[in-house]
Amino acid sequence: MIEFAGRGLRPSLPAACLLAATLCLGLVGCASKPTPQPQPQPADEAENYTPPKKEWSILDPFAPKDFKEVEVPLPALPRDADLITFEVSPAGNFNFAVDAKSVSVGADGAVRYTAVVTGASGMRNVSFEAVRCDTFQRKMYATLPKGATDWVRNRSDDREGWTQLAGISRNNYAGTLAKDFMCEGRGAAGTAQEIVRDLRGEAPRKSAIQR
Incomplete structure (x- = not known):
C-alpha cells in the first residue's frame, strides 16, 4: 500500500522506491523475451529441395525442340x-x-x-x-x-x-x-x-x- 505524506499528497520515499522497482521489472521482462528463430528443415526435405525454374519471356529460336509430325492426307493428283x-x-x-x-x-x-x-x-x-x-x-x-x-x-x-x-x-x-x-x-x-x-x-x- 502506498503511503502519502503531507498536504501535497506526495508519495513517501518507500512507496516511490517500490513503484520504480515494479516498473523496472516489467521493462526487463519485456526486453528479455527471446526472438523467434527459424525452424531448420528436416534433412530429407532439405536434400530434396528443388529451386523453381525460371520462366523466360524470350524463347531461344535455336534451342532443340521436340518435332511432332502431323498426319497429312494425300493431295489431289496434279494438273x-x-x-x-x-x-x-x-x-x-x-x-x-x-x-x-x-x-x-x-x-x-x-x-x-x-x-x-x-x-x-x-x-x-x-x-x-x-x-x-x-x-x-x-x-x-x-x-x-x-x-x-x-x-x-x-x-x-x-x-x-x-x-x-x-x-x-x-x-x-x-x-x-x-x-x-x-x-x-x-x-x-x-x-x-x-x-x-x-x-x-x-x-x-x-x-x-x-x-
Whole structure:
C-alpha cells in the first residue's frame, strides 16, 4: 500500500522506491523475451529441395525442340494447269515443277508439296513430299507411277523417315526448293500462298543459313 505524506499528497520515499522497482521489472521482462528463430528443415526435405525454374519471356529460336509430325492426307493428283516450273541448275536436263494447289505449311512447321520431274524423253516422276526447314531434311510420302490413277504410299517411310538434304547439286530439286523458296532461316518462308507467289516468278528467297 502506498503511503502519502503531507498536504501535497506526495508519495513517501518507500512507496516511490517500490513503484520504480515494479516498473523496472516489467521493462526487463519485456526486453528479455527471446526472438523467434527459424525452424531448420528436416534433412530429407532439405536434400530434396528443388529451386523453381525460371520462366523466360524470350524463347531461344535455336534451342532443340521436340518435332511432332502431323498426319497429312494425300493431295489431289496434279494438273498441268497448276504446275509452276523452277530452275535447279542451268546445266540440268530435267524440267522441275511444283503443283501450286498442293503446297501447304503444317502445324509442325514442315512444308509439303507435290513435285513433278520431267525428263528429256517426256517421262515423268511425280511425288508428294515435304521439307523441314529447322533440320534441312526431306521426306517422301507417296509417288504416282506411270499409268497409275492414285497415289502409292512410300512403304519405306516408317523405316527411313526424314533424310538429310545434301548440298545444292545438279538435280537436287528438294534442296533448291528448301533453300530458295520454302525456308527462311530455320522456319517456313511464310504461308503457303506466299511460297506459291515466290515460285510464280518473284526473286528466289535466299536462306539465312549457308548450307
